Structure formats: structure tokens, C-alpha cells
Amino acid sequence: MKTVLMALALALAGASAHAFKPTRPIEVVVHTGPGGGSDLLARAVATMIEKEKLLPVRMQVVNKTGGGSAVAAAYLAEKGGEQNTIGFFTGVWLTSPLTSAEAKVTLRDLTPIARLVLEPALIAVRADAPYKTLGDFIGAAKQNPGQLKQSGGSVTSRDNVVRQLLQKTTGARWAFISFPGGGERIAALLGGHVNMMVIEPAEAGEHIRAGNMRVLAQVSDQRLPGFPNVPTLKEAGFDVPAVPQVRGVVAPPGIPADNVAYWEDVFRRLTRTASWRKFLQDNQFEDGYQNAAELAKFYDDFTERMRAILQEAGIKIVR
Amino acid sequence: MDIAAGLLHGFAVALQPANLLWCFVGVFLGTIVGIMPGLGPPATIAMLLPLTAQMNPAGAMIMLAGIYYGAKYGGSTTSILLNVPGESASVVTCLDGYQLARKGRAGAALGIAAIASFIAGTVGVLGLMLVAPPLARFALAFSSPEYFALMALGLAMVVLLAGRSLVKALLAMLVGLWLAGIGTDPFSTTSRFTFGRMELLSGIDFVVVAIGVFALGEVLANMEAREEPLALPVPRGLRNLLPTAKDLRDCRFAFLNGSVIGFLIGVLPGAGSTIASFISYGVEKAFSRRRDEFGTGVIEGVAAPEGANNSETGGALVPLLTLGIPGSGTTAILLAALVLWGFKPGPLFISENPQLFWGLVASMYIGNVLLLILNLPLVPLFAQVLRAPAYTLYPAIIGLSIVGVYSASGSLFDLALLTGFGLLGYLMRKLDYPSAPLILGLVLGGAMERALRQSLMMSEGSLAILVSRPLAAAMLSLALLILLVPLFTRLNAWRLQAMEEEK
Numbered sequence: 001m002k003t004v005l006m007a008l009a010l011a012l013a014g015a016s017a018h019a020f021k022p023t024r025p026i027e028v029v030v031h032t033g034p035g036g037g038s039d040l041l042a043r044a045v046a047t048m049i050e051k052e053k054l055l056p057v058r059m060q061v062v063n064k065t066g067g068g069s070a071v072a073a074a075y076l077a078e079k080g081g082e083q084n085t086i087g088f089f090t091g092v093w094l095t096s097p098l099t100s101a102e103a104k105v106t107l108r109d110l111t112p113i114a115r116l117v118l119e120p121a122l123i124a125v126r127a128d129a130p131y132k133t134l135g136d137f138i139g140a141a142k143q144n145p146g147q148l149k150q151s152g153g154s155v156t157s158r159d160n161v162v163r164q165l166l167q168k169t170t171g172a173r174w175a176f177i178s179f180p181g182g183g184e185r186i187a188a189l190l191g192g193h194v195n196m197m198v199i200e201p202a203e204a205g206e207h208i209r210a211g212n213m214r215v216l217a218q219v220s221d222q223r224l225p226g227f228p229n230v231p232t233l234k235e236a237g238f239d240v241p242a243v244p245q246v247r248g249v250v251a252p253p254g255i256p257a258d259n260v261a262y263w264e265d266v267f268r269r270l271t272r273t274a275s276w277r278k279f280l281q282d283n284q285f286e287d288g289y290q291n292a293a294e295l296a297k298f299y300d301d302f303t304e305r306m307r308a309i310l311q312e313a314g315i316k317i318v319r
Numbered sequence: 320m321d322i323a324a325g326l327l328h329g330f331a332v333a334l335q336p337a338n339l340l341w342c343f344v345g346v347f348l349g350t351i352v353g354i355m356p357g358l359g360p361p362a363t364i365a366m367l368l369p370l371t372a373q374m375n376p377a378g379a380m381i382m383l384a385g386i387y388y389g390a391k392y393g394g395s396t397t398s399i400l401l402n403v404p405g406e407s408a409s410v411v412t413c414l415d416g417y418q419l420a421r422k423g424r425a426g427a428a429l430g431i432a433a434i435a436s437f438i439a440g441t442v443g444v445l446g447l448m449l450v451a452p453p454l455a456r457f458a459l460a461f462s463s464p465e466y467f468a469l470m471a472l473g474l475a476m477v478v479l480l481a482g483r484s485l486v487k488a489l490l491a492m493l494v495g496l497w498l499a500g501i502g503t504d505p506f507s508t509t510s511r512f513t514f515g516r517m518e519l520l521s522g523i524d525f526v527v528v529a530i531g532v533f534a535l536g537e538v539l540a541n542m543e544a545r546e547e548p549l550a551l552p553v554p555r556g557l558r559n560l561l562p563t564a565k566d567l568r569d570c571r572f573a574f575l576n577g578s579v580i581g582f583l584i585g586v587l588p589g590a591g592s593t594i595a596s597f598i599s600y601g602v603e604k605a606f607s608r609r610r611d612e613f614g615t616g617v618i619e620g621v622a623a624p625e626g627a628n629n630s631e632t633g634g635a636l637v638p639l640l641t642l643g644i645p646g647s648g649t650t651a652i653l654l655a656a657l658v659l660w661g662f663k664p665g666p667l668f669i670s671e672n673p674q675l676f677w678g679l680v681a682s683m684y685i686g687n688v689l690l691l692i693l694n695l696p697l698v699p700l701f702a703q704v705l706r707a708p709a710y711t712l713y714p715a716i717i718g719l720s721i722v723g724v725y726s727a728s729g730s731l732f733d734l735a736l737l738t739g740f741g742l743l744g745y746l747m748r749k750l751d752y753p754s755a756p757l758i759l760g761l762v763l764g765g766a767m768e769r770a771l772r773q774s775l776m777m778s779e780g781s782l783a784i785l786v787s788r789p790l791a792a793a794m795l796s797l798a799l800l801i802l803l804v805p806l807f808t809r810l811n812a813w814r815l816q817a818m819e820e821e822k
Contacts, residue, residue: 034365035651044659047369061365062729066521067503067510074517099508102517146779156508177463177776178506180769183588183644183651190642191459193777202658206643206665282658316509 019258022084026059029087031072033065041117041247042088048275054266068096068156070103077105079252083259086113087250094303095156098310101318106303111255112295114267115248117280118288120220121158122227124199124213126189134216134236137196141172148174149194151185155315158245159198161306162219164313165240166233189213200245201226201284219243226284246288246302248295264292322448329677333685338378338678345382346686349389350693356397356405356530356723360390361648368656376660377675381682383656387649388440388632388683391592392690395432395625396697400425400704401716403534403723408592408628410529410758411600414480415613415620417537422616426560426702431618432625433694434562435574439626440687442578443585443633447640448680451669454634455641458586463773464784466589468794470767473594473759475798476601478805480755482614485805488756491747495760498523505769518732525593525761526727530720531737532754536744538713560699562618570622573603577626584627585634588646589770592631593762599627605801614755633683640676642666 028046030038039061046059064072069092076087089107096103123134131137141148152159160176167173177194179185186203188194190212199213201224207213217236218227233240249267251260270276271289280287290298311317332338352363364383371379394409399416412432419428446454461469474492481488501512502522513519577599584595603623604613613620638644643664645651657664662672669676707715724737747754778784786792 033648034361035645035648035655039365040655043365043368043655047372047659050369063362067517068508068520070517070520096508100503100510100520102510102513102515102520104517149777154505154508175776175779177773178769179773180505181588181645181651183638183646187459187588187638187642187644188462191462193462203643206663206667210666212666282661315507 020083020256020262022055022057024084025057026055027085028059028061029064029072029076029085030061031065031069031090031092033063037245038088038090038247039063044279045088045116045270048273048279049266049270051275052270052273054269054273067100067103068154069093070096070100070105073097073103073105073107073110076110076250076252080254082252083255085252086263089248089250091158091246091302091306092156093250094299095306095310097319098303098307098317099156099315107250107299108296110253111251111260112292112299113249113251113260113263114271114292115246115288115290115295115298116267116271117247118244118286119200119247120218120224120242120244120284120286121162121198122201122204122215122230123162123196123217123219124189124204124208124215125196126192127212127214129195129214131196131216132214134231134233134238137216138166138170138172138238141174142170145173146175148196150174150176151179151188151194151197152176153180153182153185154178155313156306156310158219158243160313161243161309162198162240164309165243166238168312169238169240202282205284220286224284225281241305244286244288246298248288248290260292325673325677326448326681328674329679329681332377332674332678333381333681337375338381338682339685341374341378341382342385342682342686343689345385346389346392346690346693349386349391350393350690352386353390353393353405354396355393355726356403356719357526357726358723359406359649359727360387361652363390364649364652364656368652368659371656372659376657376662377678379656379660380653380675380679381686383653384636384679384683385686387653388629388686389690391440391629391632392433392436392694394628395436395621396429396701397719399428399432399621400701401534401712401719402537403716403719404526404529407525407529407762408596408624408631410533410593410762411596411624411755412621413533414600414755415616415618417533418614418616419618419621420705424616424618425705426698427562427566427618428621429698429701430560430562430695431566431570431622433691433698434567435570435577435622435626436629436694437687437691438574439578439581439628439630440632440690441684443582443630444680444683444687445633446582446630447633447636447683451637451641454586454637458588458638459642460790461587461589463770463777464788464791465794466587467767467770467774467785468791468798469584469587469590469594470763470770472794472798472801473598473601473763474767475801476597477756477759478801479601479604479610479613480753480759482753483751487750487752491752491754492756492760495757495762496764498528498757498761499764500768506772516732518730522765523736523761524724524728524733525758527724527733527736528740528761529758530724531740532744532747532757534716534720535737535741536748536754538716539741539745540748541709542713560702561695566618569617570619572606573599573619573622574626576602576606577623577628578630581627581630582634585631585646586637587634588638588644589766591647592628592635594766595627595631596624597759597762599623601801614753639664640669643668 032038042061064075097106394405395412397403397405398409398412402417404410416428580599581595584590639650645654
């Protein structure tokens with residue numbers, strides 16, 4: 001009798017935890033075109049999930065570009081209740097709705113699944129620049145207000161947020177020049193057209209090794225394994241929060257609890273595989289895993305922080 | 320490793336049977352992707368990326384690059400036959416290519432496109448092999464002011480694309496510039512002219528406008544005519560379907576012009592093949608002895624942009640392989656592929672991975688030969704498409720346009736835009752407005768605006784930055800010269816007229 005009950009209980013538990021099974025290829029929505037950061041992460045995850053056999057079906061990446069993340073977020077919102085679709089979000093999904101009236105869908109309107117990675121960054125200058133430390137750069141910026149330049153992404157990008165925070169604490173002022181493509185930002189620095197940039201470690205690595213670039217500080221709470229001799233912002237004497245680029249997974253709104261549990265389980269298992277650890281190491285990402293409940297709280301904290309920073313920067317906030 | 324030894328080693332890699340097979344698979348897929356409007360190389364390469372994880376990196380790189388440059392060959396096919404640009408860089412090819420087809424010379428146009436692609440593609444690889452490192456330094460000297468000047472030079476080409484009336488051409492160009500402004504402001508992230516429509520946040524896709532104005536506009540205008548059941552004449556006999564010796568002679572300068580301009584513009588990470596094709600068309604026309612016939616179906620008008628479009632590929636690989644800097648969506652995916660296979664693209668990539676670099680270079684020589692062999696026999700075959708009577712050909716063009724736009728974006732809103740731009744194209748034809756300046760404005764507008772605003776941010780609002788840098792100043796002067804030439808010729812005409820009247 002006891003064994004029957006136990007078997008029954010096990011079966012029930014199994015049924016409730018794994019009632020959902022994908023029935024057709026999973027549609028993975030990203031907000032960048034082929035070759036963009038989210039697109040590459042999604043494709044890398046799809047390859048790892050296939051290799052580790054974590055899903056019985058294939059994952060298909062769908063590019064929904066436009067309006068920062070607005071088009072991709074709206075697409076997911078329209079798919080309410082759809083159980084075979086997920087999306088990869090970044091910090092832009094939280095900041096776009098703050099500055100764009102048309103970006104009506106916030107991450108709060110979608111179902112949180114998991115946060116996966118935090119991307120630290122480096123503050124880099126050209127190897128022949130006179131600045132040896134971040135203090136040198138800030139000092140030079142103070143002496144020539146508005147003369148030094150930084151290349152970066154849009155005004156709501158992490159690059160600009162780091163600049164705003166540094167400007168606020170030090171009183172220095174320098175120009176921020178937006179380039180839509182990551183390659184153009186690096187080319188502007190290497191060509192000597194700008195003085196500084198906030199760059200991802202994997203992007204900077206080879207330019208440092210070739211002797212074209214020098215790193216002044218890292219935008220990270222702890223020193224990265226690849227850069228043991230470079231101080232973090234705090235160690236360099238600048239008490240500003242290390243704003244990470246964040247990446248994770250969301251699902252359409254209104255999906256059943258077993259579906260949420262299924263996705264949570266898949267991504268938790270993914271982050272425990274050897275392939276995942278190697279992926280993090282190759283790209284010098286930090287493991288930023290959070291489950292669905294923690295992620296929802298993270299949204300609110302992050303959004304409030306960004307709202308304050310963007311307001312400070314004089315950017316119009318619409319909601 | 321010196322060049323001869325490197326190349327020899329490269330051929331040893333590229334000629335391995337497996338790599339030869341991958342090279343063929345790549346260029347074959349590329350040709351198909353190029354012919355299909357809408358589906359472009361970035362999407363194709365991204366789809367194939369997971370499959371390459373298990374492959375030998377040399378073979379995988381050879382295949383993916385084959386898709387990239389192979390697609391450039393096929394892009395002209397639908398431009399010439401149906402006035403449907405297969406990809407953005409083939410829009411200019413429509414201007415003279417489609418007119419040639421209307422004169423019954425579709426085969427010659429397709430043939431010359433393949434030959435120009437082969438010559439310029441090969442020159443592009445030669446450039447990549449011989450001058451990549453110094454050219455990469457040249458590319459870094461280019462920044463926002465220089466890009467602005469380059470775009471201004473491109474816009475000045477409107478004078479050369481104008482039909483009978485320069486004023487109408489300028490108006491069309493301004494509409495194009497306005498269309499380029501629709502969407503999210505890249506600097507402040509506020510939206511412009513979106514009328515609250517989320518779909519317009521990313522701006523209007525250039526392919527939608529080009530296919531609407533060129534293909535649908537043309538079909539609508541032709542349907543009105545209600546003439547012969549056969550849409551276009553097709554000569555009989557294989558000899559009449561291929562370019563003649565005279566065609567090849569006429570294109571001598573175009574081959575050279577397309578090769579050099581395409582490669583140089585390709586090296587710049589912020590330009591791209593569409594701009595390269597427009598500029599080489601403009602240069603070809605400016606230096607031509609039969610300037611007035613451009614736009615009515617001259618063979619050089621196909622050879623120059625098709626060549627530029629192909630040598631651009633070799634150029635675009637220069638910053639990717641020598642600096643790890645991608646200049647376009649396709650090169651960004653190739654960069655990601657290299658990372659996926661465990662390489663570290665950057666300034667040291669070529670010296671640390673000579674076998675991959677030289678294998679790729681050698682495979683591109685082979686791939687270009689394969690593409691010529693693959694494409695030339697297709698010419699007579701494709702030319703037969705035009706034997707279809709108008710009542711089947713026109714619906715097919717409309718169908719192909721719809722499929723092309725939908726497969727690129729998957730958005731029904733874009734189909735509505737396509738219809739709108741089709742009607743616009745029809746009206747422009749009726750009122751004798753040239754459509755090429757509209758496309759030119761749309762292509763260059765976004766990049767030009769960004770470059771100008773970046774320059775002004777660099778100089779804290781002073782316009783002097785645009786003329787104080789030698790490269791930028793030189794290009795702006797050239798643009799001014801191109802704009803002023805028709806003015807002087809007109810003044811001269813008035814002067815002569817006035818002198819006549821005085822007599």
C-alpha cells in the first residue's frame with residue numbers, strides 16, 4: 001500500500017512539474033538583427049541546448065528588430081498564452097519604454113523566466129593615449145570641459161549610463177558620440193577620433209593583446225579573471241555602481257504555471273552544464289542566474305535606477 | 320609568411336576535396352539566396368551557423384564566405400529581368416539592366432553582370448590579399464566628417480541620375496531623405512514621423528520602397544498600356560543571349576571602375592555595398608562619352624554597379640580579418656562564427672591563423688570561378704522567363720514582390736507599405752519623376768544624418784570640422800563640382816540663346 005501511495009505521489013509530482021512538453025519547434029524572439037548581441041546569445045544558447053539535449057525540439061531564432069526593443073516586446077505580448085515561444089531580453093527592454101511613447105510593452109507585461117548573464121565592461125583608451133589611469137582621464141576632462149570624447153551606443157545604453165554616473169560624481173564633463181554599430185565605436189577609438197570607450201571584455205581582448213588599446217578600469221564589482229591587474233571603478237576611487245549589461249529570458253503573458261516551471265527548469269539546467277561555463281568563460285561574462293521570482297524584483301530595482309539616471313542626463317522620460 | 324608561399328599553402332587547403340565541396344555548396348546557396356528577393360545573406364548565414372559548429376573551421380568559413388559573395392552574383396537577376404531588386408545593392412542595376420531587357424538584351428545584361436562580378440570579385444580578393452593591413456589603417460582615418468563628405472558625394476550623384484528635369488530629381492531625392500528620417504532618432508531615441516505606429520519605429524525598410532517603386536510601379540504602368548500579350552521581346556538563338564565582343568569592349572572602364580571603387584568603399588566599415596554600387600554607377604556615367612543614353616539601357620550601366628557590389632565583399636573582409644571590426648550585418652555574423660569556432664578575431668588573427676586566412680583567400684579565387692561557371696549557363700535559361708505572356712508575367716512579378724518583402728520582415732504592415740510605394744512609383748512614372756533619386760536619398764539619408772550629427776558633437780557644434788580635414792574637404796569639393804557642372808552648362812546655353820536673340 002505504502003509503495004502504491006509513494007508511486008502515486010511521485011507520478012503526481014512528476015505530472016505537475018513536467019505536465020508541459022513542447023510539441024513543435026520553439027520560437028525564440030530577439031530584438032537585434034542577425035549578428036547583434038542578443039541574436040548571438042540566443043543562437044549560442046540554442047546550440048548548447050541541442051548539444052546537452054535539454055529540449056526535445058529545436059529552437060528557432062526570430063529577429064524582430066525596431067524601436068530599441070519595442071517591436072520584439074510587442075510581438076511577445078501579442079502572443080499571450082502561447083507556450084512554445086520565448087524571448088531574450090536585455091537592459092534595453094527596460095529602458096526603451098521609459099524614453100519611447102510607442103514602446104508600450106514593458107518587461108512587467110511579460111512572464112519572467114530567468115536572468116542568465118551579466119556582462120561587465122572595461123573603460124579603454126588607445127594605447128598611445130596620455131592617460132594611464134581613469135583619474136588621469138577624468139582630470140584631463142575637467143581641464144578641458146566638453147573637449148574629450150567617448151564613443152558608444154544610444155543615449156540609453158550602458159555606455160552612456162556609466163558616463164553619466166562618472167560625470168555626476170566627479171563634476172568632469174566630456175562628449176558622448178553615438179555610433180549604431182559596435183565596430184564603428186571601436187574604429188572611432190582606434191582611429192583617434194574619440195578618446196575613450198566603454199567596451200566589452202571579449203571585444204577588447206585582442207586589441208589589448210595586439211598593443212592597440214589600454215584598459216583604465218573595469219565596470220564590474222570584482223576584478224575579472226582576464227584582467228587581474230586592472231582596478232574596478234571603486235578601487236580606482238570612483239564610487240559609482242558597476243552597471244552591468246543584463247541578459248535573460250522571458251515568455252509571453254498569461255501562460256500556465258506548469259509552462260513557466262518547465263522553462264525555468266530548462267534554463268536552470270542549462271546554467272549548470274559544462275558548455276555553459278565554457279561559454280561564460282570564452283566571452284568573459286559573469287554568471288547572472290536568477291529565477292523567475294528574483295528576476296521580477298530585479299526589473300523594478302533596475303527600472304527605478306535607470307529612470308533616475310536618464311532623468312539626470314536630461315533625457316525625456318515618458319512613463 | 321610571404322604572399323606567394325601563403326597563397327600556395329592556401330590553395331593546398333582550399334583544394335582539399337571536402338573544402339572544395341563546401342566552397343561549391345556556399346556559392347550555390349549564395350546564388351539562390353541572391354536570386355530570391357528578400358532573403359539575404361545575413362539571415363541565411365545565421366540559420367546555417369549552428370550546423371557549422373561541428374565542421375572543420377576552414378571548410379565552414381569557406382562555405383559561409385561563399386554564401387556572402389555568391390549572393391552578390393544572383394542579386395542582379397531579378398533586377399534585370401523583372402525590375403525587382405533582389406537585394407539592396409542591385410537597385411542601381413535596375414536602371415539600365417531592365418531597360419536592356421525591354422530591348423530584348425536581357426541575356427547580354429545578365430551575362431555582363433556575371434562577368435563583371437567575376438572580374439571585380441577577383442580584384443576584391445587580390446586587394447584583400449595584397450593590401451589589407453595598410454588599407455585597414457586608411458579605413459581608420461575615416462571618421463564621421465569623412466563619412467558625411469562621402470555621403471554628400473553620393474547625393475551629388477543625383478545630377479547624374481536625373482532624367483529630363485533636375486528639379487523633379489531633386490524633389491524626389493528630398494522625399495527619399497525624408498523617408499530616411501522616419502523612425503527612432505538614433506541619438507535621443509525619440510520617434511519621428513511614426514504617427515504612433517510601432518511598426519515605423521525601426522524606420523522604413525529600403526527593400527520595401529525599392530521593390531514598390533521599381534517593380535510594382537512598373538507593372539501598374541505597363542498594365543495600363545494593354546498592348547501585346549508578350550511583355551518583352553526575347554531573341555532566339557544562344558548567340559543572341561550572351562554579351563557580344565562589343566559589349567565587353569564597352570565595359571572595359573566599367574570593370575576597372577567597379578572593381579576599384581567597390582573595394583575601396585567596402586573597406587570602410589560605415590559605408591556598404593549599396594553606396595558602392597551607386598557611386599560607381601555615377602562615376603561610370605560621369606566619364607562616359609554616351610552619358611545621355613544612361614538609363615535607357617547601356618551595358619556599362621549594369622557592369623559598373625554589379626562589379627562594385629562584388630569587389631565590395633573583398634573590401635568588407637579587410638577590417639573584419641585585420642582588425643576584428645565588422646562593417647555590416649553579414650560580416651558581424653562571420654565574426655560571431657569565428658568566435659563560435661574558438662578563434663579570436665582581431666589584429667593578430669591573420670598572423671596567428673595563416674592557414675585559415677590563406678585558405679579563405681584561395682577559396683575565394685576558386686569560388687569566383689565556380690560562380691562564373693554556375694551563372695553563365697543560367698543566363699539563357701533565365702532569359703526564357705521573359706517569354707511568358709504579360710498576363711502570367713505581371714502577376715508573377717507582383718507575387719515575387721510580396722513574397723520578397725514578407726520573407727524579409729514577416730510583417731503585414733510592410734505589405735501595406737509596399738502597396739503604397741507601388742502606387743507612388745506608378746504616380747511618379749505618370750508625372751515623369753525619376754525614381755532613382757528617391758532611392759538614393761533613402762539609402763544615404765540615415766547614414767548622412769548620423770555622420771553630420773556625430774561630426775557636430777565632435778566639434779561642439781562647429782561646421783568647420785567638415786572642411787578642415789583634408790579627406791573630407793576634398794570629397795565635399797568634388798561633390799560641389801558635380802552639382803555645379805550642369806548649372807554652368809545651362810548658363811552657357813542661356814548665354815548662347817541670348818546672343819542669338821541679340822542678332
